[in-house]
Amino acid sequence: MKTLILSITILFSNLLFSAGTDSLYENAMLQAMEKQSSISSFEDAQSNLNDFERIMNAKKDAWLPAYYAAYNLIVMSFMEKESSSKKDNYLDKADEYIAAATEKGGDESELLALQGYSYQARISINTMVRGMTYGPRVSTALNKAIALNEANPRAHFLLGQNLAYTPEFFGGGMDKACVHFTNAKAKYDLECTDGSLMPNWGKERNEQFLGKCSAE
Amino acid sequence: MKRILLLIALCIFSLNNLQSQTTITGSINTKKGEAIIGANVFLDGTFDGASSDLDGNFTIETNKEGEGLLKISYLGFLPIEEKVLLNGTTLKLQLTMKENISELETVTITAGAFEASDEKKAVVLNSIDIVTTAGAAGDIYGALKALPGTQTVGESGQLFVRGGDSYESKTYIDGMQVLKPFSSSTQDVPARGRFSPFLFKGTLFATGAYSAEFGQGLSSALILETQELAEKDATGISLMAIGAGLSQTKRWKNTSLSAEVSYTNLKPLFGLIEQNIEWNKAPNGIDANMSFRQKTSKTGMLKVMANFSQNQFGLNNYSFGEKNAVDLKNKYGSLIASYNEILNDQWSMKVGYTYANNNDEIDLDYATVDQKEDLNQLRLGFSNYLSNKVTLNFGLESARNTFDEIYEESTTRFESDFTNFTSAAYVESDLIFTKNIVARVGLRAEHSSLLNRFNIAPRISTAFKTGKEGQFSLAYGQFYQNPERDFLKLSDEFKFEKASHYIANYQVTKNRRTFRGEVYWKEYKGLVKYDPANLFNPQYYNNSGTGYSRGIDVFFRDKKSIKYGDYWISYSYLDSKRDYRDFPKEATPGFAPAHSFSFVYKHFVPELGCQFGATYSLGSGRSYTDPNTDGFNDLKAPIYQDLSMNVSYLTNLFGNFTVVYASVGNVPGFKNVFNYRFDNQANEMGIYEREAITPTSKRFFFVGVFVTIGNEKSNL
Numbered sequence: 001m002k003t004l005i006l007s008i009t010i011l012f013s014n015l016l017f018s019a020g021t022d023s024l025y026e027n028a029m030l031q032a033m034e035k036q037s038s039i040s041s042f043e044d045a046q047s048n049l050n051d052f053e054r055i056m057n058a059k060k061d062a063w064l065p066a067y068y069a070a071y072n073l074i075v076m077s078f079m080e081k082e083s084s085s086k087k088d089n090y091l092d093k094a095d096e097y098i099a100a101a102t103e104k105g106g107d108e109s110e111l112l113a114l115q116g117y118s119y120q121a122r123i124s125i126n127t128m129v130r131g132m133t134y135g136p137r138v139s140t141a142l143n144k145a146i147a148l149n150e151a152n153p154r155a156h157f158l159l160g161q162n163l164a165y166t167p168e169f170f171g172g173g174m175d176k177a178c179v180h181f182t183n184a185k186a187k188y189d190l191e192c193t194d195g196s197l198m199p200n201w202g203k204e205r206n207e208q209f210l211g212k213c214s215a216e
Numbered sequence: 217m218k219r220i221l222l223l224i225a226l227c228i229f230s231l232n233n234l235q236s237q238t239t240i241t242g243s244i245n246t247k248k249g250e251a252i253i254g255a256n257v258f259l260d261g262t263f264d265g266a267s268s269d270l271d272g273n274f275t276i277e278t279n280k281e282g283e284g285l286l287k288i289s290y291l292g293f294l295p296i297e298e299k300v301l302l303n304g305t306t307l308k309l310q311l312t313m314k315e316n317i318s319e320l321e322t323v324t325i326t327a328g329a330f331e332a333s334d335e336k337k338a339v340v341l342n343s344i345d346i347v348t349t350a351g352a353a354g355d356i357y358g359a360l361k362a363l364p365g366t367q368t369v370g371e372s373g374q375l376f377v378r379g380g381d382s383y384e385s386k387t388y389i390d391g392m393q394v395l396k397p398f399s400s401s402t403q404d405v406p407a408r409g410r411f412s413p414f415l416f417k418g419t420l421f422a423t424g425a426y427s428a429e430f431g432q433g434l435s436s437a438l439i440l441e442t443q444e445l446a447e448k449d450a451t452g453i454s455l456m457a458i459g460a461g462l463s464q465t466k467r468w469k470n471t472s473l474s475a476e477v478s479y480t481n482l483k484p485l486f487g488l489i490e491q492n493i494e495w496n497k498a499p500n501g502i503d504a505n506m507s508f509r510q511k512t513s514k515t516g517m518l519k520v521m522a523n524f525s526q527n528q529f530g531l532n533n534y535s536f537g538e539k540n541a542v543d544l545k546n547k548y549g550s551l552i553a554s555y556n557e558i559l560n561d562q563w564s565m566k567v568g569y570t571y572a573n574n575n576d577e578i579d580l581d582y583a584t585v586d587q588k589e590d591l592n593q594l595r596l597g598f599s600n601y602l603s604n605k606v607t608l609n610f611g612l613e614s615a616r617n618t619f620d621e622i623y624e625e626s627t628t629r630f631e632s633d634f635t636n637f638t639s640a641a642y643v644e645s646d647l648i649f650t651k652n653i654v655a656r657v658g659l660r661a662e663h664s665s666l667l668n669r670f671n672i673a674p675r676i677s678t679a680f681k682t683g684k685e686g687q688f689s690l691a692y693g694q695f696y697q698n699p700e701r702d703f704l705k706l707s708d709e710f711k712f713e714k715a716s717h718y719i720a721n722y723q724v725t726k727n728r729r730t731f732r733g734e735v736y737w738k739e740y741k742g743l744v745k746y747d748p749a750n751l752f753n754p755q756y757y758n759n760s761g762t763g764y765s766r767g768i769d770v771f772f773r774d775k776k777s778i779k780y781g782d783y784w785i786s787y788s789y790l791d792s793k794r795d796y797r798d799f800p801k802e803a804t805p806g807f808a809p810a811h812s813f814s815f816v817y818k819h820f821v822p823e824l825g826c827q828f829g830a831t832y833s834l835g836s837g838r839s840y841t842d843p844n845t846d847g848f849n850d851l852k853a854p855i856y857q858d859l860s861m862n863v864s865y866l867t868n869l870f871g872n873f874t875v876v877y878a879s880v881g882n883v884p885g886f887k888n889v890f891n892y893r894f895d896n897q898a899n900e901m902g903i904y905e906r907e908a909i910t911p912t913s914k915r916f917f918f919v920g921v922f923v924t925i926g927n928e929k930s931n932l
Contacts (some may be wrong), residue, residue: 025263050255050256050258050265053256053289054258054265057258058261058262090291093291128344128820133447136447136448169825169867170866171873
């Protein structure tokens, strides 16, 4: 009898295990996110992008893999040094993923913030030419992200970053930026990151900027 | 019993958990055998996968059994799929991926084309360059004069390309032909472009051999693309030394509307700068522009631009001691509408319509001239993406052009008019052989109702990459144009004028430095010729004129060497002769100097928020005829030189983004003589007197403040 119970237990645990794509998904996501937090080269970012694209493919209804894949593409665009048309290609793909994630019902505030980040990357490709077009798009996207969720630290951080890189005569500058970095810090401190699949990036860079603020 | 149960349990157990694990290893290469690094390899429907390493190798382990689908994807390459049988044995695969040509940087055709774009990749200029070139004074055509292939004809202000007359250049906005793209002017008063450079996001300046989509320009086409949806609500105020302007832009989700009104009057400026012309009425006028944009679907866009302007000036012309008053009044209105939509994966379409009306009233001491001209044009075009290597474009257009002129002297009145319907069709195919070799093959057919003639013009161009940075481009094309309106109003017994272009181009771009060299040969046939002794008799007009242009254009741009600095050098050598109009023999026309040189420098100083610019241009002497000698167009006027400087200061005025702009033309005060003119009657000594054609003033100043009041600032 004992054996029977044991067998049944084994049977069920097996069934449970093989049926658990959700936990597989979670595991895969957590692993990929772990990798993402330590990207140090273009190859890392590319390989991590592949991880998220694989998860996207296996779990088609989830928006987060597309979100993180888009994030990686933006990072790749910043890392690409040689070809500005490659940079644009990465961002084209990133925008495609952001749109897909939005359609899947993803968190609008987070996705708008990421969209703002993508626009910032577009500006960095050719500031003189694109500043006029993408500048307003960045602030529109980020302000909308904040309006939807005041507690989104990434929107505050990116607003700050935007101002930090905008010359003073265009209405930017470090002084104005620091207000947003301080805001962002308060929101980051409230963010619970452990075990959650939700976005949590940006805290360290925000700290770096804040360091510059206090130094000045 | 127990044993049986245990056995069953074990069976199930093994079915589920002790599945055999399959290992898939392999390598991914391009067709040429180069390893693809970072490709994504995965089993469809599972989380199992890997990225290919630095040698293109990958290893995947999976618990899945039975049939599986291995997918491989990499940006810039066509994704591939491979069916695999997963049964515990290790699989070894050799995979090859093909480039997805449409996503990669394919070589672009550069022969005869200067492109300025913000969005497109691999262009030599961007739209800001047009606005910030010193000496251009905010005029698109002024900026083009700093590019190779153009000749400066200062007293005209119009565009002269590669030995071609000004009427041989046509301007298109959103694919539609522009009627009179220049402001109206009289002798020795240079014309300016009618449209502000700020209206456009893309500029393609074709100095030859352009696409079959466009016709009716023997020498060149300037193809302008208007801005998309306005980004945001904004109010703009501009205060200039020559007038003031006000603009208002409103943006809704998928719609934007902008309206702009400006008034210019050069009188105050002329009070400050000594004029070589006696103005009775300084140039003044009002200009209104309205732009409407509607995003009709995810991929559809409707653009409508309406423009109205009224300008006038009056002056006294002193020619050989005789005073003649000239008074000109111009009214211009145009509507340009275009609609683009992608119908499905294969098809896209564009529809365009334009209506334009121009009226010039010229008052002379002894006569009045009233000219009216209008243009209606309708276009329909389709593109079919047959594959990622072949695109087919084709379309139809129909245009109606009417002209009416009334010339009145005290007792006489001449009226001349014409109406011409032009019908045209074009087919053109873009062929991508590999990402390094592309070609464009096209054919354009036109019919003119007035001439009652038909022409077919082939166009072909190709480009091939010679290395990582360099490329060659070759182009050939035939171009037809109706004779100018001044001839058509006299007679309809004309043929088309014709030009054939042959162009070879080499371009290399490396490290934000671009070098371009181009050689060309252009052959003219069927140019209008007439007998100057029988000006008013149409029988003495024919199409027997011929000519040629050949030359070298060189362009070098360097954005790399100087931090915050950017410069370009352009040089054109031109050898052009023609026998047309009243020429007694083949000779170099007065608008075709042999050497043209420009040096354009721009420097940004971030600490000051200032951009400084300087443009130096030099043109060798233009040819002229001295009636006191036997020759024809055998003499050369002095060289032409100009050094223009400008500065733009970007700042904040009461929290609003503001640009302060100032420019000076001819800073050193070169005493320029564009060319010479001779009296048509000899004086009592039997000598034909000479007169220099000079700029309207020695120097030119411009100062303006442009304020943009946006509602974004509160957010910053």
